[in-house]
Amino acid sequence: MTSQGLHLIRGVSHAVFRGQHDDRAEECSFRFWRCGKGFEISVDGRDVNHTEFHLLWHQLVDDNSLQNLSRFDKWFRLWSEWKTLRDVLHCPTYTLKLAKTGTDMRVAAHLVAGPVDKPAYDMLPVHVSDMDNFAKGLPVCGSESVRPGSWLGHSPGPVRGPDGRLYTLVLCEHRALDAQRGEADMPSWDRIRAYVHLAHSGVDTHCIPRLSSLVTDGGLVAGVLIDHIDSGSSVQGLVEAAVSAEQLLSLEHKLALWRDRITLTVTTLHEHGITLTTPEYGSTIHELNIEVNQHDQVCMLLSFGTVSIVVGQAELEHKTSDMDELRTVFDERLPELIVETRRRLAAA
Incomplete structure (x- = not known):
């Protein structure tokens, strides 16, 4: 235990x-x-x-x-x-x-x-054989210029960058053993590679925060700084916190818009070979990982569940799993949660 x-x-x-x-x-x-x-x-x-x-x-x-x-x-x-x-x-x-x-x-x-x-906690900076090519064109800062403040090592977490601004730090962390395959995976490294790939491509990442800087430590990659999102709550949290039937109805309309944004984001990631769901580590597409700020803008961090850069048959299977998960979130779990919340409000 x-x-x-x-x-x-x-x-x-x-x-x-x-x-x-x-x-x-x-x-x-x-x-x-x-x-x-x-x-x-x-x-x-x-x-x-x-x-x-x-x-x-x-x-x-x-x-x-x-x-x-x-x-x-x-x-x-x-x-x-x-x-x-x-x-x-x-x-x-x-x-x-x-x-x-x-x-x-x-x-x-x-x-x-x-x-x-x-390293404290589960941090594990990674050696990259071709660092020059990996970091080409990207801002790079050393670990000595990142101030953790009150953050206690859980990734992602808020930190201060070299410019004093608030960022979100996504760390390289220890490998996880896949019991079925008997091999060690490193989900955190897959997420970082995805952020770097998107930054190199210059694509509009829609709901995915942009990479601001690669963080190095003695020639190793320690993680990445991404734009800090001042999120208010997850979509699940918003539904659970509804205090009136009118607020719940308004959320239902907004969920349709947020679903369109998340769908566009997932489709864009697929165009770049990035998928978000596997049986081993679950899915990034989750009602707890889809967050909304005070301006009703929706975002989704690549720091929850699975992020993979794959090709061939595995890519096709992962893409299908992504779309299945998206439907499960917006057509099943969130509607069920809305029904439960409506019952709670009616009984109050």
């Missing part, structure tokens, strides 16, 4: 990320970052059994005690050691193991390895 969250320990904020434990919580591991340092900690129940710590540990890994990140905004200001994205990508990391110290039955952390220079 895995979990993540932000916790306050003795007045200092910690990001606990992807902690893992087995069904009995007897073998556990987790990572956290404090004051710009990374820590990877493992605990084996056999090493701490019959200690006071052993009882406390079971409470710490209880799923019911996990907290939501959004509740801890007030602690983000304590996150002062990471001034730039480069700091986050080059984090001194220590590996620790918790075990009994001797006959007194106390438990202490023992240093296993470190410090090792590692």
